[in-house]
Amino acid sequence: MKRRAERIEHFKANPIEVQYKVFHDLLEASRYTDWGRKYRYDSIQTIKQYQERVPISSYEDLYPSIERVLHGDQNVLWPSDVEWFSKSSGTTNARSKYLPITPESLEECHYRGGRDVMTLYAQNRPGTLVFEGKGLSIGGSLHDNPFNSEGGMVGDVSAVIMRNLPAWADYIRTPPIDIALMDKWEEKLVKMAEICGNENVTSILGVPTWTIVLLDRIMEERGAQHMLDIWPNFEVFIHGAVAFQPYRELFMKKYFPSDKVTYMETYNASEGFFAVQDDLAHPGEMLLMLDYGIFYEFVPVEEWDKPHPKAVTLDEVELDKNYALIISTNSGLWRYQIGDTIKFTSKYPFRIKISGRTKHFINAFGEEVIIENADEAVTFACENTGAVINDYTAGPVYMDDGSKGRHEWVIEFSTAPSDWQKFCHLLDKRLREVNSDYDAKRYQDLALLAPLMHNVPSGTFYEWMGRRGKLGGQNKVPRLSNSREYLEGILQMVYQME
Structure with missing residues (x-):
């Protein structure tokens, strides 16, 4: 964690240089993929050339290539073999989206993001005893790839991450992996309440809505007034996916009525891990993580509906201005419009807050x-x-x-x-x-x-x-x-x- 803290300080001090390196590393790695050949990555020298040559893409735009990968084709969008796919909703032409997760995106983005959350928490709380207990996380479920009978798995990104964790990770988290990945939520809830209610839980990583359901179940079964009766050493709730502000008072009054409990925001999605709250005094503001194998572009919202919207890079952004987030990643998503809008709350270091979506939702x-x-x-x-x-x-x-x-x-x-x-x-x-x-x-x-x-x-x-x-x-x-x-x-x- 100390070594990683030094690297975080490095990209905070050198954000443009770090993003420039990520950009060139992504293109160099993918120059001989089908996508890289199509857009002649081997001859792209500048970000401007990349923006002129490669269009901004929606999921629907990328789906023909993603569909090939789902059916088992490799070296399409990214050179490494893809065996895992994150499943989420939100597409206009199907019930679910299927997003490739490569070995590089797992290690350099999702896992690094999880480690950095705890690194930044420990920096803010140097006397923490959070590692004396267990971290609770509610996973999704996994299923065989419905497009390829020869292999591959699809599921919630949390489930993909949990399934690939090293064996030692089970010693510091709860519930056990076989419970966390159950696909029948009602049965999972019963077992999680039984197991987690008897653990020394010091942290939770999860979405507020599902966490509330679980905490209510545990309190009902144990007859507790609040969760600190059950987990007296609880320190931090690490939350994401939905805005926390409507839930903050409920958590502070009903579940953890103590000013010693910390609430820490993250910005992660099926497409990647993007930002972490590094200053606990400013809820909603998060440090943009610049060395996760993601190259960022930003489209001013007033440009969004134009036929060819102009994207800016990190060195060109303005404070308190709405931008649609565009990402190019080590999972093979190229100039991908994630659908979120953000605002920068500070520069050098670059901190953001989520301001909405590019569509009503x-x-x-x-x-x-x-x-x-x-x-x-x-x-x-x-x-x-x-x-x-x-x-x-x-x-x-x-x-x-x-x-x-x-x-x-x-x-x-x-x-x-x-x-x-x-x-x-x-x-x-x-x-x-x-x-x-x-x-x-x-x-x-x-x-x-x-x-x-x-x-x-x-x-x-x-x-x-x-x-x-x-x-x-x-x-x-x-x-x-x-x-x-x-x-x-x-x-x-x-x-x-x-």
Whole structure:
């Protein structure tokens, strides 16, 4: 950890040089892949040449190449053999995305990120005893590659990482790997609560939503007032995937009522590990990790909808400006638009905060519902109930003490559904079918309850847009939001009108 701390200080002091080296290392490694030959990587000398020659790509753009790798072809996007794939939702043309994970991305990105989290935590808490106990992590599940019967595995990135951990890692983490990777969540929850409730847990790495479900189960079984009754030596909750702010008060009051417990944010995804909170006094701000085999570009949001958006590099970014994040990685993702937007909160060192998505979305609980998912669910429900819709918007109902989360929808019809309850059921059902992450959260109401639906009078959205000064063809009703701003504004107006 001391050696790694020195390297972190090195890229903080020399960020542009480190990123420039990562850029050239990536191109040199991939020059003889099919992708590298297509874009003549062997003749690219500058970042400008790379940007002019290689287009910014969505998952759909890269999928023909990824599909070949899924079917067993090698040396397509990256020279190393690819046997592992991270599965996540969010694509517009399929229920799930499959993203290659190479040996280099596992070791130089995902594992290095995990080690750096603890390195930076120890720097902030030099008297820590976190290594005297165990770290709890909730893994996903793994399955055989459905595209290639001869080998390979697909699953949540957490599951891929856990399956490849060295044997000694099991001595410092809980639950055992066979429990952590169970695919039946209800059975996994029972076993995890039983095992972890009897361990000396000093840290948790996880998504707030699933962590809440587990902690509630342990407290119920043990009859505890809070988790410090069970884990008196608990020190730190390392969280990511969704915004933590809505959950912070719940964790501080219900689960860990002590100012000695630390909350530390990370920014990692199926595509890679990007940033870690290095200054615990500033929640939401994270150090951009520059030596993980990822070359970063940033597209100003005002450029995003242009046919050929201009991307800038690290030396060109401005503070407090929204950028869409573009990555080229040692897993073979080239100028890949991850879908997140970020802002820089400092330069030298470069710290960021996640500001949103390039599209409207709901990801309050790790469900990653995008507009395409919502539109398909609404269309399906309308078609099967004879309804015709005018407008809709949806957002989260956050978990509170003693209550579970859910989505809330406000819908306006020009032709009402023949059966309102059936419409609500079908919308939820179809959303589960098209989005695997939402389906997992909805499973037996463990993390998310069925959506709360409102059928509002005709003209509601027109009136609401007018009050906001947003009438006109260039203004659209925001379909999805990760906050309750739009929901509460509309519902308050409806109540006043009644």
